[in-house]
Amino acid sequence: MRLPTATVLSARDVTKVYEDAYVLRDVDFDVAAGRVTALFGENGAGKSTLMRILSGIEHPTAGHVELDGEPVRFVSPRDAADRGVAIVHQGLSLCPNLSIQDNLFLAREIRGGPWVIDRSSQRATTAAILHSLEEYLDPDLLVGDLTPGEQQIVEIARALLQEARVLIMDEPTSALTAPEVEVLFRVLKELTSNGVAIVYVSTHLEEALEIADDVVVLRDGRLVATADAGNVGVRWVVERMTDRDQGDRFPPRAAVAGEELLTLRDLVVADPANPGRLAVDGLSLTVREGEIVGIYGLTGSGRTELLEALAGLIPSQSGRVLLSGTPLESLGIRDRVGLGMILVPGNRRRDGLVQTMSVGENLSLAGLGAFVRRLFICRDRERDAVRRMIDDITVGAGDADDADGTGDAGGAEASVASLSGGDQQKVVIGRALMAAPRVLLLDEPSRGVDVGARTDIFTLIAAQAERGLAVLFTTSDAEEALRVPDRLLVLARGVLVGEFRRGTTTREELLKVSDGSTSTDTDIDRNTGTSTDRGGAG
Structure with a gap:
């Protein structure tokens, strides 16, 4: 039997501004107990920024957050977690040099005495929660030695360990396979049956609609649509996300294979x-x-x-x-x-980009030899090639949904770290293409x-x-x-x-x-x- 669906967590008239750039404008957003609220929007729509505000990572420029109907200001993510709001981040926030159990209990260690950590209890608890996710990993394995999918499972396990009343999941299945997604969905259904409120942010529309009870769509920092998930489909979501029909999601193609x-x-x-x-x-x-x-x-x-x-x-x-x-x-x-023969790696942040470099520097890196003349780099040729590639890969200007929103995201001089995930991926592909x-x-x-x-x-x-x-x-x-x-x-x-x-x-x-x-x-x-x-x- 489903528990009453009282609103647990809300954003009220939330606006977020970075310098002169608006990332969120007057957003009202409600999360109900025992329900999964799917949040959709293109990169740059403001999804991750809203989630960071709800989980205490950032504070709104205007407006406020409410918990159980009362205004609240989380001073930190730890403060939010202590009040029952936990988040699974899109970009993993694990410590690769620590074990799985140390990551799960970081700053929340089980004490066996005033100065002693009860590692056997931590190990048993870690094994149990991993087993609930059907992942049978040794709790003492280093996180840095795990696959991306296994690391994602550990991130989810850490959030589940906090027994939150509100669980925010930002792209939780980006590195998971279909069977792992099925296991996660079973866990989420069990949590909602016990009254946990879940916010589910995903770019996988069909997948998210499968688990969702409520649907919310952001576009350009504004809340543009809400609906009961049972009454809408992928076409409805795409049209409101992008303000265009969803029929062209995958380009038509008549292949002509050569040699x-x-x-x-x-x-x-x-x-x-x-x-x-x-x-x-x-x-x-x-x-x-x-x-x-x-x-x-x-x-x-x-x-x-x-x-x-x-x-x-x-x-x-x-x-x-x-x-x-x-x-x-x-x-x-x-x-x-x-x-x-050129590879675009699966982990763009770790293996595909130099985060301290600009968009232009990342693009020209693999094909830099083409611009060298007599031991010197011809900067004019490099700039022209970079400009053409930016046009080809359609790196858009605007505010990055997963960064600070500053800078011209479409410019060659902008920091690549300031781009949305989608634009970062285009830069990695563009860099490979510049090497011909x-x-x-x-x-x-x-x-x-x-x-x-x-x-x-x-x-x-x-x-x-x-x-x-x-x-x-x-x-x-x-x-x-x-x-x-x-x-x-x-x-x-x-x-x-x-x-x-x-x-x-x-x-x-x-x-x-x-x-x-x-x-x-x-x-x-x-x-x-x-x-x-x-x-x-x-």
Whole structure:
């Protein structure tokens, strides 16, 4: 039986201004006990800023926050947590040099005496809460040694440990697979049945609508729509987020594949975290000029390890990797980049950007050699190239939703750290394109970006493919997998278990194949990675 849905936490006429830039304007926002409120908006709409205000990280310029109907001013996130308001951050706030249990109990240690920490109790509690999330990790493992998905689970576990009355979740599933999302949703339903109020911020619209009771939409810092989640769908949300129809979320494309550029033959790659396990097991595939090939798989499928091996970040044990017939196995990262093989990594903050550099400096970094003349960099040529790339990748001006809102987000001189997540991802992709790749490897290119930025990214990728670029990208998003690539390859435990052309399969069949228990009805050629039936390459 659902508990009464009294409002627990509210924003009242909240406005937030950074210097002269308005991030939020007169926002009223309510969170009810026992209900999941899904908050939608494009990058820059003000979602994360509102969540930081509600959780005590920041204070409004005008307006106030109410808890149980009474005005309150949280002096810090710890103060908010002590009053029952906890947050799971979009950008992980864990300490990588500490263990899982130390992260969960940081500044909240269980005392066994005045000067003693009861580590055995902490360990048992950590194991129990991880088990509730169906993640069976050793509590003493260092967080820095975990995968992004495992780190996200630890972040969620830390918030659950606080037994909050209000749980704010900012992009909680950005690094999770479909089975992990299902587990999280079961936990959230249990929490709401016990009266916990949940704010769920997500760029995955279908996923969020599945769990939501109430829907709120922000656009340009203003609250523009509210609704009962049961009465609306994705089209309704997209139209109010973007003020445009949602039909063009994935650009239409008529693929014309050219000559074979990338060839894999029986590639074997060990798992870097567990060398006794094969991350990629005898994989063969091809990618042609002008072709977009997608790799879909669950956690442990080997999709990230595959791209890292192709880029030279981790070694392969055996097999062949050929770029236009040239063997790459003995070449390092620099030589592979020189031949035209470039990787856009999955973690843009950690591996893709230099946060202390400007947008322009990040863009030109990989292709800097093209601007060197007689040991000097030709700054005019560099600036012209950067300006053209900013136009191509449509990095927008305005306020970053996950930063301080200062600066011209669209300018080459702006700090890359001031951009929204979507614009940061465009910069990482733009930097790779400035190095003139022949084969572009993209690991989860739309992770943690909103629907508008996702459309921009895949429109950019499609345009580059039309110019002859070969694209190989990974995704854990089923809709993306079904609608973006010309060919979709499905991996399970490092083995190719399915292949489809765009429009030839369903979400249900894709999820069924991806767990490795079944395979498609196509005959996949292990020597070429193409099939002879509906999923095959032309």
